[in-house]
Amino acid sequence: MVIDMSTSRSETAQTTAHRTSSGRRSHDDAPDTAAAFARLAELGPGPERDAVREELTEAWLPMAHRIASRFRDRGESVEDLRQVAALGLVKAIDRFDPSRGAFESYAVPTITGEIKRHFRDRMWALRVPRRVQELRNKVRVARRELTQSPGSPEPSTARIAEYTGLTEEEVVTGMEALESFSTLSLDAELSSDDDGYSLADTLGSADSAYDVVVDREAAKEGLRRLPERERAILYMRFFEDMTQNRIADRLGISQMHVSRLISRSCARVREEALGQGMRTAFVKE
Secondary structure: OOOOOOOOOOOHHHOOOOEOOOOOEOOOOOOOOHHHHHHHHHOOOOHHHHHHHHHHHHHHHHHHHHHHHOOOOOOOOHHHHHHHHHHHHHHHHHHOOHHHOOHHHHHHHHHHHHHHHHHHHHOOOOOOOHHHHHHHHHHHHHHHHHOOOOOOOOOOHHHHHHHHOOOHHHHHHHHHHHOOOOOOOOOOEOOOOOOOOEHHHHOOOOOOHHHHHHHHHHHHHHHHOOOHHHHHHHHHHHOOOOOHHHHHHHHOOOHHHHHHHHHHHHHHHHHHHHHHHHHHHHHHO
């Protein structure tokens, strides 16, 4: 449901501010809609219920806008925040039980929660755990409050930890999250000099040596299962860098025989290594 922000207040919205059942003075944008909510609770699905629901939405929309304004200057447009707040208001109206007390007491946390979920789920470029987001918010508020006085120095990690009751490690996590609200393109320039470089230039590359380690580990079992003479031939060929003729002379066999033994041994080791990899993948699945 999209709420028309330009819609004028209905007759219900023009009702003067009132006191809640607890005697607390409510805001001026909290109209007296108890009768309308009682009527809504009695109506079943249909046009009449929809009309009362729309009337209540229009009446309480100024309050939703006021709540949305608390979250301005956080990277989201006011109009988008108002839409989110309006959706939270509609949810509150649909779920409110008039027998449980004043609507305002139920609607405020419902709308506020909807806006906070919007920031948590939509505004982060990366999916960040809720705990980290909460640490970020606590650190952000603490830094703002600790630097309110003119000339106040930037608070240290220890000062923020003392102020918030967090550990210094949690404060560091929150401060890192403050810098992680949005992402940079890999092509983003990190230097304004003529010899500037991009973010991609600071990233490492894959080390091919890791592949060699993986291949050696995969071949170990197959090598152990080879007959002793074939293991010796492979060692002389690939570790001592001997030619097939020299190996043949040392073992007293023909060079052709050495060539066949090397080919057969390598094929066997390769087959066992690949088979082991397939079995491992099957077990993981």
